Amino acid sequence: MVESCPDGKAHRVRAKLQESLSGGKVRCLACPRRCIIPEGMYGLCKSKVNVNGVLCEVNYGMVSSVAIDPVEKKPLFHFMPGSMTYSIGTVGCNLFCEHCQNWVISQSEPESFPHTSYLSPHEAVSEALRYGASSVAFTYNEPTIVSMEWVCETAELAKRMGLATISVTNGYWSEEARERLIPLIDAANVDVKAFEDYFYRRVAKAPFIKPVLDTVTALKSAGKHVELTYLIIPAYNDEEDEIRSFSKWVVSEVGSDTPVHFSRFFPHYKMRRVPPTPLEKIKRAVKIAREEGVRYVYAGNVPGDPSENTYCPKCGALLIRRYGFSVERCDLSEDNRCLKCGEPIPIVGRCTRSSGFPLLI
Ligand SMILES: [Zn+2]
Numbered sequence: 223m224v225e226s227c228p229d230g231k232a233h234r235v236r237a238k239l240q241e242s243l244s245g246g247k248v249r250c251l252a253c254p255r256r257c258i259i260p261e262g263m264y265g266l267c268k269s270k271v272n273v274n275g276v277l278c279e280v281n282y283g284m285v286s287s288v289a290i291d292p293v294e295k296k297p298l299f300h301f302m303p304g305s306m307t308y309s310i311g312t313v314g315c316n317l318f319c320e321h322c323q324n325w326v327i328s329q330s331e332p333e334s335f336p337h338t339s340y341l342s343p344h345e346a347v348s349e350a351l352r353y354g355a356s357s358v359a360f361t362y363n364e365p366t367i368v369s370m371e372w373v374c375e376t377a378e379l380a381k382r383m384g385l386a387t388i389s390v391t392n393g394y395w396s397e398e399a400r401e402r403l404i405p406l407i408d409a410a411n412v413d414v415k416a417f418e419d420y421f422y423r424r425v426a427k428a429p430f431i432k433p434v435l436d437t438v439t440a441l442k443s444a445g446k447h448v449e450l451t452y453l454i455i456p457a458y459n460d461e462e463d464e465i466r467s468f469s470k471w472v473v474s475e476v477g478s479d480t481p482v483h484f485s486r487f488f489p490h491y492k493m494r495r496v497p498p499t500p501l502e503k504i505k506r507a508v509k510i511a512r513e514e515g516v517r518y519v520y521a522g523n524v525p526g527d528p529s530e531n532t533y534c535p536k537c538g539a540l541l542i543r544r545y546g547f548s549v550e551r552c553d554l555s556e557d558n559r560c561l562k563c564g565e566p567i568p569i570v571g572r573c574t575r576s577s578g579f580p581l582l583i
Contacts, residue, residue: 227278269368302571308350311362469514485522
């Protein structure tokens with residue numbers, strides 16, 4: 223159960239990951255920034271405030287976006303393909319990416335954002351069940367970090383009610399956050415935004431990439447389903463060497479069966495003047511990753527491209543045909559093997575044809 227904040231204000235709850243310091247200061251342990259926060263002040267993400275020497279999370283249950291999405295939209299292509307996921311976003315983020323596509327919610331201050339409404343963990347799970355979703359996804363901004371108390375309660379309840387839990391995340395988690403969140407999460411899509419510190423420093427305003435990579439390997443070691451997204455931005459992170467190093471890391475540290483999505487960038491937020499990624503660059507990245515031994519490589523944000531489909535890495539047979547976020551055809555055996563050559567395909571749950579369209583509620 224959550225504990226209320228010493229000031230008794232609505233939607234403020236005590237943050238579990240904190241350390242008291244001298245002089246009434248407190249250290250937030252939610253993300254690798256480990257903000258030291260004096261009394262009355264907020265952490266960098268503005269989602270935690272120091273109230274009389276106690277760190278409180280400010281936006282408990284305040285939700286900005288709710289939708290029933292195809293799980294493919296997260297994107298997760300190997301986790302209950304064709305199912306729907308009850309997707310929830312809050313407000314705020316611990317990264318400050320110049321190209322964020324959800325910047326309206328991620329880069330706003332949680333307490334002053336006007337367009338939120340309260341959703342209790344119980345209401346979230348009941349709604350997910352009522353709409354026939356198979357899972358609950360914490361997505362859009364970075365709920366796992368900025369709304370950690372609410373996410374943990376909701377995820378626990380969701381799991382008890384037989385729903386799977388999904389985190390769509392930047393992976394910029396502290397060790398303490400990993401310990402707390404990973405047991406509650408069944409599947410994650412982690413955004414690996416580049417494969418060097420410089421990009422993180424310049425574009426995401428975080429000093430190091432290492433915590434992101436450590437989150438990926440921690441999820442994997444805990445036996446969780448992991449997929450990775452690498453958004454290719456022209457002239458920022460599209461060098462062949464960088465894509466190759468990233469692909470090598472996937473194969474050696476995460477596993478060649480880990481699905482990787484190379485997504486096409488479209489201009490957003492502070493990168494409105496950067497052009498969309500040429501399709502050729504996406505195709506080249508897909509090719510490089512395959513050359514390096516990644517077995518399931520996908521193109522993202524290019525509806526109709528053959529690289530949206532799943533092919534058997536052994537015989538090349540078409541196993542799952544997709545269009546955008548829709549699963550149009552599943553050609554797998556009951557135990558998820560290639561029908562042609564019998565190769566086992568690492569997919570969690572059964573593949574089903576998509577039955578509906580994304581539903582905004
Ligand atoms: Zn095959």
